[in-house]
Amino acid sequence: MLNGAIRNVAGEAPIRTGKVKLDIPPLVENGNTVPMTVSVASPMTANDYVKSIHVFNEKNPQPNIGNFYLSPSSGRAQISTRIRLADTQKVVAIARLSDDSFWQVVADIVVTLAACTEELN
Amino acid sequence: MAALINIPAKAKRGDIIEIRTLTSHIMETGFRHTMDGTLVPRDIITSFTCRYNGTEIFRADLFPAIAANPYLSFFTVAKESGKFEFEWIGDNGYSSTASASITVE
């Protein structure tokens, strides 16, 4: 599922590891809201910039987390958001550069359930 | 629906500024069930767009894995004074907008 979702974005293009940094707590306090920052090393000029960032996960019911579209006027290729992680799993961030090359980083995140459950009433 | 936008009120031309947005939305995943087993239907924001004086400078596709009350921060180069316009679009015809002004000298 994860690979299929990645292929939907990158097609058959090779995905190299590097350039992308994933800032996410290795042990999350609560899987419902996990702060995440993805940044890509790029000069962000008209000829060399990050076109888009795509984030995927391994074990949620759905592999996609978000797609983020940038342009040279973004200045810095960095986005932050808060995500949901259902279980301990890998998170993959892939950047598409202006030359249509793909770069990725993979992070292993540990997610535990909250200590006390609550009745939904 | 409430939205909180944080951009610097003033910037110098060419500065890279951070734009932070927070909006209220339940982001119902569509994978949860009620106590009697009925599936709670998906109800999420699917897309976020930011325009700077009319030009789109940032766009995001959001999926159920984005946490409730979505927070999004991104960057842009301060080019000229004017207005940022933010739009959130989602399931069930959801649409919400906000704006913020900036003075660029």
Added chain:
Amino acid sequence: MIFWRAIVAAALVATSPALLAGEIPPDARRSGYSFMGPDTRAMQDDDSSNPGMLFVLDGEALWTKKVGTADKACADCHGDARSSMKGVAVRYPAFDKAQGRPVTLDQRINLCRANHQQTAPLPYESRDLLALSAFVAHQSRGIAITTGDDPQLNPFVEQGRNLFMRRQGQLNLACTNCHDDNFDKRLAGSPITQAQPTGYPLYRLEWQTLGSLERRLRSCMTGVRAKAYDYGAPELVALELYLMSRARGMPMETPAVRP
């Protein structure tokens, strides 16, 4: 420096009731904030990224909305909340003469709605009630809690203390077992806090929304497999009263963010 601390310590001892066995001394009281990781703390620190602030904004809008047959808004009597509500939340639950017992801030809001706005009360844990109480409590952010100073509250504080110390539920645990005796240890990976209610109503990541102290107490009770008291029950009010008085001196943080 040492002189000042001695004077302050003496003043504290002189004015506050004696500590009972097991109670955390004032200088050792720690907010749940100090038990969280840096990312969650960052979420609370920044008003433009604290999801609880969305509710405070909603509350601000409700504050000026005219309701009821009296067609009155909170603002019509209370004016600018920034000044009129400053220091209010820190003395709640407070004794209500007409009721003859303490009421929580939520109950106080509903009493105002009934008596002065002539409109229906807001249901417990409803979005509007949470937004209003978040807005009011937020005006006390940074101010030290003074709940329990009123001697009329003494029997109810006592009731709350007994509830805090009483073993209950299938797991046969009392609040004090974890929150006085074992804070800073972990329960299934989550840090056990001192249960100081300095930030309520707060945005709990587990709930993905704002919630009241009563909601948290009810889920704790469910956690020890006890039947939770209903919202607004005198037991929950007494517990909240005890917890707030146990947190006396600590600054309010509303709206806090907690895992």
